[in-house]
Amino acid sequence: MYDSNYIGWDIGGAHLKIAAVNETGKLIFVEQYALPIWQGISQLEDLIPKVLKMLPSGSNSHAVTITAELSDIFKDREEGVHLLINVLKNKLGADVNLYAVDNGLLDLDNAKNSPSQIASANWHASASYTALLTGSGVFIDIGSTTTDIISFSDNKINNRGVDDQSRLRFDELVYTGVIRTPLMALANKVPFNGEWQNIAAENFATTADINRILSYLNEGDDLMETADGNNKDVEGSLRRLARMLGMDFINSDDTKSLYELAEYFEKLQLQLLTKSVLTVLSNFPDNDTKIIGAGVGSFLIKKIAQKINVPFRPFSDLCDSDEKLHHKCNVCAPAVAVAQLNRQNL
Template sequence: MKIKEKYRVGWDVGGAHLKAVMLDAGHHVLQVIQLPCPLWLGMEQLSLAVDRALVEMRQPQAHHAVTMTGELADLFRNRRHGVTAIATLMAEKLGPETYFYAGADGFVLLPQVDDCHDRIASANWHASVAWVARNLEQGLFIDIGSTTSDLIILSDGRPRNRGFSDAERMRNDELVYTGVVRTPIMALTGTIDFRGYEYRIAAEHFATTADIYRITGELMETEDMAATADGAEKSVEASMRRLARMLGHDYEDAGHADWVALAQSFRATQLAQLQEAINGLLARGQLTADAPLVAAGAGSFLVQELAAHLQRDCLQAESLIAAESNELRHWAGVCFPAYAVSCLMPEGGT
């Protein structure tokens, strides 16, 4: 099957967001779209998000490739059900020649999806690393997203993952369920120091990591798409109020500087989680001392700090991207799996 269309679009269907990156024939980024898509509320959420994205693209003559992680949403009875449901909807929206990324097996069309469901499920990280491997001999690829973080060793121009499924990667330090937007604060630590006292934090969904990074000023408003834990506004003060609840406090119980310090303390616990996983990967001895960390995702700013701690260079994945503007380049880095799958899409037959 020969791709004759001028444009190529890569899609990353997540459980909370839909991402799409459009390229021209020379693999230059023309458009990046990220939309909220709370898939656990029903497939109509994905249907509406795809329709909206297609309207924003205004380019019907594009060829499409899809990767996904949304099959893990509890809307589906199992991952196989999720993969086939998502793929069926995407093929209905994008056309029967839509490709689906199946990891090391490459791309398949809808009739092959069910047979390949275990390779299609949550393979977006593999697309990212496979594309980086075409441009970099070695490094530790780290994509910190809104919900999860992917950490994959790249050596001799190849991904060196020990796991492929979510379960396999979670037990091999290659998938850490922590991100900079949706992660509940209670998942970061059981205790925290605040104003000279140690607190056991509430096991309640009172606040998320987005509250931390609003307070520290590191989360861009355009990347802050998830609802807040209490449904209230996303201001710094409202974020401090939510963090206060984690300790049984009201916002009025302490000063602005105290809540900033608390946010920084929670930030440190998240960095510690990531550092622990990185240490496990580096202990494999597959990377030289000068191998860089490669940063992608909405939380790429954290990778810079992790690299500095390890005394390693930090290469922003967006620096490998050809785009018409720095803004497009940045957004393609945030939506890196969608960008990668659009680049990897075959030029010839399946």
């Protein structure tokens, strides 16, 4: 007799995240894979069979949330949703449900008729699942590229935005992350060696370089190529950071100043996100506020929580899993959430 497993897929524009829970809700598999969808939808078509081979044996029921439809390989998000659904149907078969903002899990036919509800709904799945388990607070997921900030109370989320545009307006979506964000998106002038200096408006370095220099980054979380296609080590990151100043990293005399510059960029991103968190909190004050943090940038969420004096809990606290899976549970929160919602038939 085969075990029944519930598989959650989070198909993004840069990564595919997948989680499997068993009939009792225990997380038994969770992983993240690089998915540069901008190189073509064949990236997903080729990846799914490889991922399926990694899943636990048994009868699998699939639930999916997608954000890859935002990729500029598609004319618009509706086309992206339709083409992605076709891939899912071809690769996973009929037993697939997609997460919709207003309706929970929909079968393939209903999902195809509701593209606006399917598009970029992973934040809603994660925050809704968190709200069901913890009552009230703020769910924050800092990923490689973006950050979601969603308040919830009485076991329901309090989102003001319903799509990317409105969520950006209300600070519930912030286009900044801890790996793929170009440093030119955080500043155009920085302090260096005691003077203010303009920087290059080129994608010479990213936040992955900053977090690598400062020893915050779990290297297993960085699945993307570096800005120059070269080494993922501190020396390589210092070289890319120096290039932002129009200089070369040649000798160790510049190391201290470049470390200080890395700390400055981290401070800028922390200020940006803290302001957005406070904006969301100001609209939904709650005496029982706490932050549930997820994503590869959980280390930054802890700093925000300390800065505003709000208790912090990792999303992995909500997962029944072996300790070795805790980190990936945080990284792949939307996949874990849709797997659990599928198991609970929500």
